[in-house]
Amino acid sequence: MADLTLRPLGDGAYEGSAYEIRDGEDALGTFSVAVGDDRTASLSWDLGRTEEPQRSRAVNLAITYALDELGATRVQTLLDEDTVADRRAAARAGMRRDGLLRRVGAPDQELLSRLSDDPHPGTREGFVAMLNAALPKKRAIAQALVRDDAGRVLLCELTYKREWDLPGGVVDPGESPADAVVRELREELGVDARVRGLRTVNWLPPWSAWDDAVLFVFDVEPWDPQTPLTLQPTEIAGIHWCDRDLVRERATAATIELLDSLDVDPDDAYREAGQVFRGNA
Structure with missing residues (x-):
């Protein structure tokens, strides 16, 4: 499986914060990231109809870029509860649920994050942490x-x-x-x-x-x-x-x-x- 690559999108206000994710010659989608003074990176993405495992790999690439290249110590995102594919990809990319943002007239959103010292999702420790965070707490x-x-x-x-x-x-x-x-x-x-x-x-x-x-x-x-x-x-x-x-x-x-x-x-x-x-x- 070929490595995914990033291409910055120099589109005015988005220059330096928006990127295209590519799999060889194919564009999988885009993501944007903004790092605050507290070194927390707010991440969002649009991967269209991209399916697994490419979807999780793309989200992991965006998170890794924010941590390794932009100096973030925490990467967070907000996802609508009904966006099952994105929530699954985020979990497989090592993001854990921090809480629920309730909204009037719109789907509730999950706040998910990954820290710079969290175990990598490709390791046994990271996989166990992902399962533990995703399992229901009765x-x-x-x-x-x-x-x-x-x-x-x-x-x-x-x-x-x-x-x-x-x-x-x-x-x-x-x-x-x-x-x-x-x-x-x-x-x-x-x-x-x-x-x-x-x-x-x-x-x-x-x-x-x-x-x-x-x-x-x-x-x-x-x-x-x-x-x-x-x-x-x-x-x-x-x-x-x-x-x-x-x-x-x-x-x-x-x-x-x-x-x-x-x-x-x-x-x-x-x-x-x-x-x-x-x-x-």
């Missing part, structure tokens, strides 16, 4: 199932919604779900919890404005009833030990379904909250 939630000697379940009265819920919260990046539930109980209630084990995993389908998530429900040892609690005032308005009737009266629909499911099949390691969520999506 939200994980960890909650505690705490029961007292009478079998009542601990629910938190929340400041930001009417229904009560099991204590817990979202797992931070790089944090294990078990560590997350211990951290959340310490932050929300001021207790040092002891996790007995994983009770079940519950998949939550997309619902309302929320994406789907995986919920890890841990069996947590109850603490001494005399232990003083320090509630997190921005999130927790109170805690309640609830029997089944009070759970059905005050808990979230997902929590009611989860506890009912545990009563029916307490040993099931995996379940899905489809009945509640699919009916209200």
Whole structure:
């Protein structure tokens, strides 16, 4: 496969910043690049109907030129989410997703970038980094199932919604779900919890404005009833030990379904909250 070449386009204001990408005698398309004072290069291209692997090679050539010849330390681009070919080429050229630019009346755009010290896309490290950046990141939630000697379940009265819920919260990046539930109980209630084990995993389908998530429900040892609690005032308005009737009266629909499911099949390691969520999506 022949090397691709660049030809500067000396067209007035574009002189020195716009280039034609050629494969031998064939013109594949053009790209333009502007380097800011912070050495960030903003890149855009028009490769028409060019197909893979030429498309990725052309984008990689433009990025390499900005890094090696123009002295950029970061190359970024904005691509409409519906431009599948360009987004795929950018990923294969080593660009990673930085975020999403939302727009009114137009497709959202992805902000993608490649740094000068990122592994080259042709290496194993670069390929793994590309896959890791492109794979979906599913939200994980960890909650505690705490029961007292009478079998009542601990629910938190929340400041930001009417229904009560099991204590817990979202797992931070790089944090294990078990560590997350211990951290959340310490932050929300001021207790040092002891996790007995994983009770079940519950998949939550997309619902309302929320994406789907995986919920890890841990069996947590109850603490001494005399232990003083320090509630997190921005999130927790109170805690309640609830029997089944009070759970059905005050808990979230997902929590009611989860506890009912545990009563029916307490040993099931995996379940899905489809009945509640699919009916209200």
